[in-house]
Amino acid sequence: MSKPLRAFVVACSSLCVLGGWGAVKIGEANAAELKAGVARVDLTPPLELGSPLGGYGERMNRPAEGVHDRVFAKALVLADGDKKFAVVTVDIVGFPPPLKPMLIERLAGKGWTKDKIMLLPSHSHTSIEMNAINPTNLFNIPQIGIYNPKVFEFVMERLVQVVQDAERQMAPVSIGTSSISIDGWNRNRRGGDVTDKDLTITRVDTTEGKPLAVLVNFTAHPTFMSGEDMLFSGDWPGHLQRTIESLIGEGVVAMYYNGAQGDQSPVGRSDSGDSRWERAEHYGRDLGIVAWKQWQQTSTQQDVAFDYHLHTIALPEHAWHPDFMKTGGTEYGLSDQLLKKLLPLMFPAQADSISLRMGDLLIVGIPGELAASLGLKVKSEAARIAGASHPTIGGLADLWISYMLPADEYRRGGYESSVSFYGETLGDTIVEGVLAGVKEMDR
Numbered sequence: 001m002s003k004p005l006r007a008f009v010v011a012c013s014s015l016c017v018l019g020g021w022g023a024v025k026i027g028e029a030n031a032a033e034l035k036a037g038v039a040r041v042d043l044t045p046p047l048e049l050g051s052p053l054g055g056y057g058e059r060m061n062r063p064a065e066g067v068h069d070r071v072f073a074k075a076l077v078l079a080d081g082d083k084k085f086a087v088v089t090v091d092i093v094g095f096p097p098p099l100k101p102m103l104i105e106r107l108a109g110k111g112w113t114k115d116k117i118m119l120l121p122s123h124s125h126t127s128i129e130m131n132a133i134n135p136t137n138l139f140n141i142p143q144i145g146i147y148n149p150k151v152f153e154f155v156m157e158r159l160v161q162v163v164q165d166a167e168r169q170m171a172p173v174s175i176g177t178s179s180i181s182i183d184g185w186n187r188n189r190r191g192g193d194v195t196d197k198d199l200t201i202t203r204v205d206t207t208e209g210k211p212l213a214v215l216v217n218f219t220a221h222p223t224f225m226s227g228e229d230m231l232f233s234g235d236w237p238g239h240l241q242r243t244i245e246s247l248i249g250e251g252v253v254a255m256y257y258n259g260a261q262g263d264q265s266p267v268g269r270s271d272s273g274d275s276r277w278e279r280a281e282h283y284g285r286d287l288g289i290v291a292w293k294q295w296q297q298t299s300t301q302q303d304v305a306f307d308y309h310l311h312t313i314a315l316p317e318h319a320w321h322p323d324f325m326k327t328g329g330t331e332y333g334l335s336d337q338l339l340k341k342l343l344p345l346m347f348p349a350q351a352d353s354i355s356l357r358m359g360d361l362l363i364v365g366i367p368g369e370l371a372a373s374l375g376l377k378v379k380s381e382a383a384r385i386a387g388a389s390h391p392t393i394g395g396l397a398d399l400w401i402s403y404m405l406p407a408d409e410y411r412r413g414g415y416e417s418s419v420s421f422y423g424e425t426l427g428d429t430i431v432e433g434v435l436a437g438v439k440e441m442d443r
């Protein structure tokens with residue numbers, strides 16, 4: 001009996017797909033059903049791997065000495081019919097250009113391509129050094145970090161795992177986003193008063209009402225700790241995520257991503273203690289409570305817009321700022337001669353930017369550290385183009401190529417200009433490029 005029955009089922013499904021009401025009905029059902037899965041993985045390397053901490057040249061590639069709080073990678077996989085996308089948030093300073101292409105190679109067998117994954121680092125300065133996981137970093141300069149193949153492999157294995165784990169447990173979801181403007185949480189470290197005050201919360205619940213994931217976007221450097229601090233930590237975003245997860249409960253996964261934070265510093269809470277660790281915890285916990293309150297007021301909907309688009313931006317010629325040796329050069333142990341060799345090898349001629357639309361949320365990926373003034377410009381233009389009411393910047397998305405400033409700010413110099421390796425037109429090139437990407441997505 002089983003054989004003829006099976007043959008009948010196969011014949012029926014072929015006929016249904018080939019034509020008739022069955023095919024139409026199946027297609028409609030798929031298009032309306034957005035599914036999502038979420039997963040987390042502990043990304044804290046065992047201390048014996050000798051991972052340096054990223055963000056401060058003065059650490060001279062010394063390995064981390066312990067763990068203050070563990071760092072994580074988290075993935076939210078969305079799928080609708082034949083479309084799928086993975087948002088991966090990571091408590092790490094940033095990603096070197098070669099890492100994502102190598103990750104995609106490992107995930108290619110599961111149907112993943114480079115336009116379907118966005119890596120969003122928090123920019124924690126007390127997590128794995130970016131150049132320790134950069135296989136093209138062959139320079140052995142302790143200030144910029146030395147390549148550590150074991151740490152690279154550790155990170156790659158866990159990023160593969162977190163995407164696959166999330167994809168294994170997909171459920172129909174409803175999604176909603178809301179934003180509030182909050183005063184007194186960040187400042188412009190280059191002077192002036194341009195700050196991005198938006199706190200944007202995206203709620204992803206199963207259609208049965210169980211909270212699955214919460215995306216949180218706020219714009220500030222995680223730099224409460226200094227180069228003297230040698231313990232792993234997610235800094236304030238780590239505390240923020242833990243606070244949201246414990247207030248909501250039900251196993252929800254909170255996923256923080258940064259914005260156009262190139263010149264944005266956090267403003268510590270007035271009643272914080274003296275210890276840098278305490279100040280980070282206090283800030284993250286308080287901001288977590290604000291985010292949780294906003295989450296409670298965020299309503300969700302099924303059958304929301306879901307789209308993504310990758311746009312490749314041709315970058316200007318490599319260049320470095322006349323002040324370079326006074327600021328970044330000294331911190332990072334570089335000379336003019338060394339830069340001539342290093343830039344073409346470690347800094348690409350083009351960079352990808354992904355835009356992701358998820359209901360009213362739009363994330364515009366920026367391949368580095370964008371000044372807030374340019375970020376605000378991208379947000380308002382991109383929202384207009386895409387008709388999305390909650391635009392956000394995905395800061396340092398997928399790869400880190402430089403700080404990115406308006407031309408006059410670049411010329412003014414300072415630390416950020418000295419860590420910007422494509423001259424004064426880089427900021428405008430990136431803004432034009434990412435907006436062209438948003439336009440293409442909208443077609």
Ligand SMILES: [Zn+2]
Binds near residue numbers: 221262369
């Ligand atoms: Zn930075």
